[in-house]
Amino acid sequence: MNRFVDSMIKIVYDINVYRENLKRIIQKNDVVVELGSHVGNSTRIIAELAPDGKIIAIDNSPESLSHMEMVEKDYPNVKFIPGDARLHQTLEKVFKKIKKCDMLSVDLGGGYHPDTTFKVYFIWSSTLKPEKTIIRNRGLLDFVLTAETQEDIKSHKGWLESSGDAGIPPRLKEFKHWSSKIYQEGLNDREKNKD
Numbered sequence: 001m002n003r004f005v006d007s008m009i010k011i012v013y014d015i016n017v018y019r020e021n022l023k024r025i026i027q028k029n030d031v032v033v034e035l036g037s038h039v040g041n042s043t044r045i046i047a048e049l050a051p052d053g054k055i056i057a058i059d060n061s062p063e064s065l066s067h068m069e070m071v072e073k074d075y076p077n078v079k080f081i082p083g084d085a086r087l088h089q090t091l092e093k094v095f096k097k098i099k100k101c102d103m104l105s106v107d108l109g110g111g112y113h114p115d116t117t118f119k120v121y122f123i124w125s126s127t128l129k130p131e132k133t134i135i136r137n138r139g140l141l142d143f144v145l146t147a148e149t150q151e152d153i154k155s156h157k158g159w160l161e162s163s164g165d166a167g168i169p170p171r172l173k174e175f176k177h178w179s180s181k182i183y184q185e186g187l188n189d190r191e192k193n194k195d
């Protein structure tokens with residue numbers, strides 16, 4: 001059963017389910033931001049799926065560098081940015097590079113801390129406002145399937161619309177150097193660079 005058919009936010013754990021979903025969701029013109037590209041195995045899949053789009057891949061592992069360099073050579077639509085997804089500098093770099101985000105993919109590791117994964121998702125998605133999102137994380141999947149809800153607050157895109165811009169925090173301890181100024185600067189840059 002596909003539980004996610006009506007939602008633009010998908011949470012998965014199994015890497016194969018993750019990749020099957022990428023294949024189902026990504027369109028050929030999509031601008032995709034991939035957090036946690038590792039050595040680029042899924043990046044290659046995404047690059048094939050979006051030949052007329054753009055893929056910005058992020059990873060903070062030294063192991064990624066040489067592999068992602070090869071991916072960039074093989075796929076001109078891929079740009080790798082080495083960096084920590086928890087840091088504002090990384091988000092700022094990406095935000096200034098793209099005019100829209102069709103798809104945000106967050107895979108910091110299936111067993112990675114769900115709290116950090118959610119925080120990364122919340123901040124990146126609030127800023128980039130993706131049409132669709134896929135998150136690979138066991139803890140978040142468990143939480144969503146285990147929890148029961150009694151009120152109806154639901155978003156229709158890949159970010160939490162009910163929170164508006166609240167996810168773009170002026171000050172957040174864990175994301176130390178975040179400043180709302182960056183967001184405004186990014187918007188200004190994007191306006192200036194529009195075709």
Ligand SMILES: C[S@@+](CC[C@H](N)C(=O)[O-])C[C@H]1O[C@@H](n2cnc3c(N)ncnc32)[C@H](O)[C@@H]1O
Nearest residue numbers: 036037038041042059060061084085107108109
């Ligand atoms: C399971 S691997 C990703 C696999 C990849 N998505 C795939 O499908 O082949 C998780 C990756 O997340 C990266 N990662 C974990 N925390 C990160 C962070 N804070 N910033 C950037 N990358 C991070 C790790 O370096 C690792 O390469």
